[in-house]
Amino acid sequence: MQSEPFVxxxxxxxxxxxxxxxxxxxxxxNGFEGIEKALTLEPEAVTEMVKASGLRGRGGAGFATGxxxxxxxxxxxxxxxxxxxxxxxEPGSFKDRMIMERGPLQILEGILIGAWAMGAKRTFVYVRxxxxxxxxxxxxxxxxxxxxxxxGKSCFGKKGFEHDIVIHSxxxxxxxxxxxxLLESLEGKKGQPRKKPPFPAQHGAFGLPTxxxxxxxxxxxxxxxxxxxxxxxxxxxxxxxxxxxxxxxxHVERPGLFELPLGTPLREVLGLAGGVRGGRRLKGVMPGGxxxxxxxxxxxxxxxxxxxxxxxxxxxxxxxxxxxxxxxCMVRVACVTSYFxxxxxxxxxxxxxEGTGWVHKLCxxxxxxxxxxxxxxxxxxxxxxxxxxxxCAFADAAAWPIQGLLRHFRADFQAxxxxxxxxxxxxxxx
Amino acid sequence: MTPETRARIxxxxxxxxxxRGALLPAIYLVQAEKGWVDAAATRELAELFELEPVxxxxxxxxxxxxxxxxxxxxxxxxxxxxxxxxxxxRSLLRGLEAxxxxxxxxxxxxxxxxxxxxxxxxxxxxxxxxxVDGAYHENxxxxxxxxxxxxxx
Ligand SMILES: Cc1cc2nc3c(=O)[nH]c(=O)nc-3n(C[C@H](O)[C@H](O)[C@H](O)COP(=O)(O)O)c2cc1C
Ligand code: SF4
Ligand code: FES
Numbered sequence: 001m002q003s004e005p006f007v008x009x010x011x012x013x014x015x016x017x018x019x020x021x022x023x024x025x026x027x028x029x030n031g032f033e034g035i036e037k038a039l040t041l042e043p044e045a046v047t048e049m050v051k052a053s054g055l056r057g058r059g060g061a062g063f064a065t066g067x068x069x070x071x072x073x074x075x076x077x078x079x080x081x082x083x084x085x086x087x088x089x090e091p092g093s094f095k096d097r098m099i100m101e102r103g104p105l106q107i108l109e110g111i112l113i114g115a116w117a118m119g120a121k122r123t124f125v126y127v128r129x130x131x132x133x134x135x136x137x138x139x140x141x142x143x144x145x146x147x148x149x150x151x152g153k154s155c156f157g158k159k160g161f162e163h164d165i166v167i168h169s170x171x172x173x174x175x176x177x178x179x180x181x182l183l184e185s186l187e188g189k190k191g192q193p194r195k196k197p198p199f200p201a202q203h204g205a206f207g208l209p210t211x212x213x214x215x216x217x218x219x220x221x222x223x224x225x226x227x228x229x230x231x232x233x234x235x236x237x238x239x240x241x242x243x244x245x246x247x248x249x250x251h252v253e254r255p256g257l258f259e260l261p262l263g264t265p266l267r268e269v270l271g272l273a274g275g276v277r278g279g280r281r282l283k284g285v286m287p288g289g290x291x292x293x294x295x296x297x298x299x300x301x302x303x304x305x306x307x308x309x310x311x312x313x314x315x316x317x318x319x320x321x322x323x324x325x326x327x328x329c330m331v332r333v334a335c336v337t338s339y340f341x342x343x344x345x346x347x348x349x350x351x352x353x354e355g356t357g358w359v360h361k362l363c364x365x366x367x368x369x370x371x372x373x374x375x376x377x378x379x380x381x382x383x384x385x386x387x388x389x390x391x392c393a394f395a396d397a398a399a400w401p402i403q404g405l406l407r408h409f410r411a412d413f414q415a416x417x418x419x420x421x422x423x424x425x426x427x428x429x430x
Numbered sequence: 431m432t433p434e435t436r437a438r439i440x441x442x443x444x445x446x447x448x449x450r451g452a453l454l455p456a457i458y459l460v461q462a463e464k465g466w467v468d469a470a471a472t473r474e475l476a477e478l479f480e481l482e483p484v485x486x487x488x489x490x491x492x493x494x495x496x497x498x499x500x501x502x503x504x505x506x507x508x509x510x511x512x513x514x515x516x517x518x519x520r521s522l523l524r525g526l527e528a529x530x531x532x533x534x535x536x537x538x539x540x541x542x543x544x545x546x547x548x549x550x551x552x553x554x555x556x557x558x559x560x561x562v563d564g565a566y567h568e569n570x571x572x573x574x575x576x577x578x579x580x581x582x583x
Binding site: 091251 | 450452455489551564566
């Protein structure tokens with residue numbers, strides 16, 4: 001099990017308490033107050049509440065959760081389904097794992113609130129296959145809830161509120177985090193993303209009306225319902241309320257998770273993580289996982305919320321903050337990054353399949369000292385061909401970090417070409 | 431496929447609106463029998479799920495955690511994505527390659543260990559990380575890694 005976050009707030013307040021994973025421990029800490037309150041309200045009122053809270057999805061795209069719930073058909077002769085995205089494979093992200101291991105019942109309670117609001121009968125929680133411990137924690141929690149009749153024909157004794165939750169293990173493929181790739185995978189197929197429309201609310205898992213939300217998104221929901229919209233909005237920014245678990249990794253003294261309000265300045269997050277290791281100078285920070293463009297040290301005052309990062313040319317993504325010190329060769333970072341995206345492209349779209357291959361080849365060539373100015377010019381061009389014309393956003397996610405590295409650390413690339421070798425002798429090795 | 435495995439797979443069907451939803455969990459059960467899925471097992475799965483063997487094979491080869499070739503008795507994976515690389519994962523992997531005398535992706539000659547590298551395991555705050563037979567070992571250095579590997583039969 002992952003050790004508890006260094007800084008806690010409402011979500012992780014009890015993550016140090018092993019009993020919090022059990023029904024008894026969870027109920028001792030006011031667990032299930034959210035679902036109990038929700039069941040006294042009309043389903044639409046619950047969706048309205050989530051809308052008013054301003055909760056945004058924590059899976060990377062930051063979409064408004066209440067709005068997404070309202071896309072589900074009100075009346076449907078087909079079963080409605082909730083799908084929970086626990087695929088967490090974005091490099092730099094390790095927060096969903098924490099929530100699944102130490103707060104599984106928060107997620108399950110949030111699911112039930114969503115199921116009540118949307119009239120869904122079945123939930124599938126899709127967890128990446130490598131997450132053995134989180135899967136066990138969720139399965140144990142579901143078992144306990146079934147035994148207590150919190151799940152089943154009349155959940156929490158509410159007549160007509162039937163729901164069951166299935167924990168489903170993925171099998172190692174980054175693209176299954178993309179919601180329609182996930183749905184294909186859940187159906188027992190290759191995880192290749194679908195063309196949209198139709199959107200999941202019309203044609204989702206097994207063709208049924210479906211809402212997909214991230215694990216963390218659901219974990220916030222019980223707090224919103226039990227403590228209220230006003231309370232929730234006291235944290236974070238106007239446009240991005242609430243907290244998140246920022247995952248800080250790389251060259252800091254104290255890497256780990258920090259639950260902080262959205263909008264917390266990057267400088268403060270770095271400070272809490274003990275600053276750059278060994279008193280070295282900072283070189284760059286990727287603020288939202290490997291898919292998001294890097295920031296230079298001059299941007300340390302930026303607040304970590306989508307609306308504050310977007311004007312700086314990057315995004316909050318999953319809140320995975322990767323820190324790199326002065327020793328780091330940014331061409332090597334580009335090599336590792338482009339290798340990952342080349343390997344994980346599902347191959348359906350030509351631009352993505354070919355583009356990721358090209359980018360990786362060019363990065364390797366430049367790193368090895370064989371690169372030319374023409375190669376660098378090509379590296380400028382290829383990512384822009386990949387953006388925005390593909391079946392899913394993976395191609396953007398592959399292009400953005402490379403563009404960010406070129407924007408802020410072009411000198412690193414140029415130096416490899418000029419010196420015909422990698423000039424960063426102290427850098428992490430390839 | 432043993433009758434027990436078959437029965438366990440059939441018990442999974444009702445969880446999904448369509449039987450095929452149970453295919454990934456079913457593959458895990460079959461794979462647990464001998465560590466990989468051979469052609470005969472692929473055919474049996476296809477029959478059970480009313481699919482063509484090639485459809486099952488496509489699924490098998492799409493996912494990193496399914497194996498269609500014999501594997502070492504143990505799997506040792508090192509995460510080499512950016513956050514782990516920043517904290518020395520690649521020299522750790524090179525060290526293990528030298529120690530075991532194989533490249534990443536290969537199995538030791540005695541069939542004891544298959545060494546590999548993996549993408550981010552969701553453990554970047556405790557990098558570098560090894561995944562050994564499914565279990566995470568976090569914050570490891572080369573000495574730890576060698577001790578872990580030495581402990582594998
Ligand atoms: C390439 C790619 C990978 C993704 N990986 C994940 C993931 O691992 N976990 C996740 O929750 N969302 C991931 N997403 C986002 C999902 O498609 C989807 O937006 C999200 O699950 C919706 O939940 P939310 O609204 O609660 O954030 C990914 C998207 C893309 C394009
Ligand atoms: S953009 Fe890439 S990952 Fe997404 S569907 Fe196209 S080929 Fe597959
Ligand atoms: S990069 Fe290794 S666990 Fe995330």
